[in-house]
Amino acid sequence: MEHLTLGLVGVGRIGVMHAENLVALNEELHPQGIDVQLVLTDVAAVHARAVAERLGARFVPCVAELLASGVDGLVVATGTATHPELIRAGVDAGVPVFCEKPVALDVADSLPVLEHIRSGGGTVQIGHQRRFDAGYLRARAALEAGELGWIHSLRAVTCDMAPPPVEFLAASGGLFRDCSVHDFDILRWLTGREIVEVYARGSNNGDPAIGTVGDVDTALAVVTFDDGTVGTVSASRYNGAGHDVRLEIQGSESSLTVGLDERTAMRSAEPGVDFPSGTPHRTFAERFAPAYRAEMIAFVELILGRRPNPCPPEDAVAAARVADAAQESLRTGVPVRVAVDPAGTTR
Structure with a gap:
């Protein structure tokens, strides 16, 4: 059994959906010999802790502690303005990153992030679930x-x-x-x-x-x-x-x-x-519910080296x-x- 620990930052509407999907993945991935555990954090600590308890995940108080805990991948579901900082943090920690679209607020702000990913040899999948x-x-x-x-x-x-x-x-x-x-x-x-x-x-x-x-x-x-x-x-x-x-x-x-x-x-x-x-x-969450689940499976497979990146940041x-x-x-x-x-x- 391969054990993966995924960190998730941001438990607003779409973050909670991703967290629920990641926890539910074990039913689908266990037959493939994969076990997924979830660690999450959010600046809204009370809410995040409650989500973690409901899902059987682990809560940590900040991103730095989450990355230091030895996660195998990072899921970013925060507001757009924080995406560049968190993508860089994941790349610098040496873990694959899944980030909701877009990379940054605009293209001008995205270009330095792309350069950071390339220079750091990072792997980043952007969330275009369609x-x-x-x-x-x-x-x-x-x-x-x-x-x-x-x-x-x-x-x-x-x-x-x-x-x-x-x-x-x-x-x-x-x-x-x-x-x-x-x-x-x-x-x-x-x-x-x-x-x-x-x-x-x-x-x-x-x-x-x-x-x-x-x-x-x-x-x-x-x-x-x-x-x-x-x-x-x-x-x-x-x-x-x-x-x-x-x-x-x-x-x-x-x-x-x-x-x-x-x-x-x-x-x-x-x-x-x-x-x-x-x-x-x-x-949109209802319309694309199966696609969002498939997207998270793809990220797990990307981490394990079982598939190419289905949505690289350059495409986004x-x-x-x-x-x-x-x-x-x-x-x-x-x-x-x-x-x-x-x-x-x-x-």
Whole structure:
């Protein structure tokens, strides 16, 4: 039996979900000869200690003590502003790191972190969970097999049922950086192509406070890929029908839709059509619950050297470059070219 101790920093909503998934992993990993133990910490010590007790994990009062305790990997689920510091700490401690997206608040702040990872020989997996979703995996296999012919259009949708607190939005970096960055990442990952230009528009018809903190509640971006293919990426904070994440891929031979099932948050206007008839998802955590579990299994396998990194930080920064361009286009009202790195590629 291989024994792994994973440290987790941050037990807010997504941190608790990761902690629960890590504890539950033992049922799946024990038959493979793997045992996972969890140590966690958070500045909200009372809450963190209660989470640890409920899950049978160990609580420690600070990150330094957590890293000094001999963990085999570090899971970072804190606010974005703390990601660079904690990624560096994990790399310096010589342990693989899983960090929720993004690497940093913006691309400029991410680049020194990438250099620190490279110079320190670090291993960092970024949390873009859609890469582990069954629908997106099926779509990637279809594209790689050429089942759809050549692709002429892609339409990505990410809509929350209701907005998060305005205090969160004020520090989120904007709707494209917070929500649509997942679409930008998955479009690159699925197609193997770069997005080279973005033209964005947005609106505010919900809570005026969202506009006051410099964000929009609904936005649309037209994206152009390096081979001339076009697509759209839309997002909203006010999709009352439910949490809606879909991707339509249309090709010269066939089409495929990710996220179209009994729980899709829409209804048909056609007579006699009752599909989809299920209860829509209400949150991203519910929609992607299996993907989040698979993501943690992948991190364990990465630590053990059983698989390559499924989402390296360079990919996350490439998606962030597109999000930055979308935010700039939203601000200026004109198309914006996506910045390239010194090697001449957004990868």
